[in-house]
Structure formats: structure tokens, C-alpha cells
Amino acid sequence: DIVMTQSPLSLSVTPGEPASISCRSSQSPLHSNGKTFFSWYLQKPGQSPQVLICLGSNRASGVPDRFSGSGSGTEFTLKISRVEAEDVGVYYCMQGLQTPYTFGPGTKLEIK
């Protein structure tokens, strides 16, 4: 199975400040079609997860442009340019290249 790790596991950010979360996969989620089957999700308190980034760096529909995804190979990063209060929750990375699809352990973001 592909193992996903995240860092940090928690962070506290002042509104308006940037934030960054890293995710590492034990194998590259690069598909033979050239696309990277890697995504980021946010689970706000009491809600279902919602997709933020697909295919490594493609922002999902309706996601604010303060969120950006980057990376390649086995190293990926989610950046929030200016954190807002509504961004609190747990952030997960996931690989969808091979089954079992696997998620990272999650990074809990709170507001200072």
C-alpha cells in the first residue's frame, strides 16, 4: 500500500497569515497517462470532507484562489496564502493512483 504522511499534524495560524502543509507519499502517484492522482481535502468541524485540489495542483470548482497545490514525485504541498477563520478544520492528502486509495493522517488547522 502507498503510505501517506503529513506535516505538521497541527498548526495554529493568525488570520491573514500564510500556512503550508506538506504531504509525502511512499510511491509517486503519477499515472501512466501523465496525470498525478493526488488530491487535498478539508473537513470542517461537523461536516463532510470537501475537495480542495485534484490532480496535484488543480483547484476544485468553487475553492477560493488563496488555496494552491504544488509538488511532484513524492512530495506535495498545500498553501493557503492568507488564512481566514473559515479555513479551520482538518486537511487530508490522498493518493488515488492505486487501491487501496490512501489518505494522510490529517493536519488540524486552528486560528490563533
Added chain:
Amino acid sequence: DVQLVESGGGLVQPGGSLRLSCAASGYTFNTYWMHWVRQAPGRGLVWVSRINEDGRTTTYADSVRGRFTIFRDNAKNTLYLQMNSLRVDDTAVYYCTRDLAGGQDLWGQGTLVTVSS
């Protein structure tokens, strides 16, 4: 609206069975792979199973293979998860999700399954 709505969760004894349903609306259901993902109380997300567009190809996590069956009725725009021989560690919120290039671009609200005596 494009949405997924799960139902069928509840309290069941160890060894029992339960069938979850996921009603899809607002999009062409039979053109997407679908998945089930679960989340135990206070824990992270765990992928459970997936099914292709016509229902002929299915895949399972090792922890549920042989006990759970995923299937779909495209005429009813509904995804199912038949869960047999349930164990205490199957207790979780079960989400149905829509696949988009290996990601999950649409999630339902989840349905809670509690396995306890």
C-alpha cells in the same frame, strides 16, 4: 443540485448485516466511478471500496473484502454497500463519494454505522 445522500446506517450487533444506500442527483450517475469511504469516531479517512460506471468492476480494502459488497443500480441513480459479518471496528461514518481522476470530488453527508452489543 448535484448531491449524494446516504441512508441506511444504524445500530447493529456484531455479526449482523446492514445495507447502505447513496442516492445521487443532479448529474449523470452512470458516467462516474463511485466509492465508499469511512471515518471511525475521532479518526481519519479510510477508503473502503469502489465500483466502475457499469458496476462490473469492484475493488475492496483488505479489511472488508469478503464481508462487504458494493453495487449500483444506474436506473435508480443509487449506490449501495451491503455489509455482512459486521465487527465492532466497522463502526464509523460511511461516506459515498464520486470519483474524478482518482480524487473524490463529491461527498455525501455520511451515515453512521454503530456495531455494538
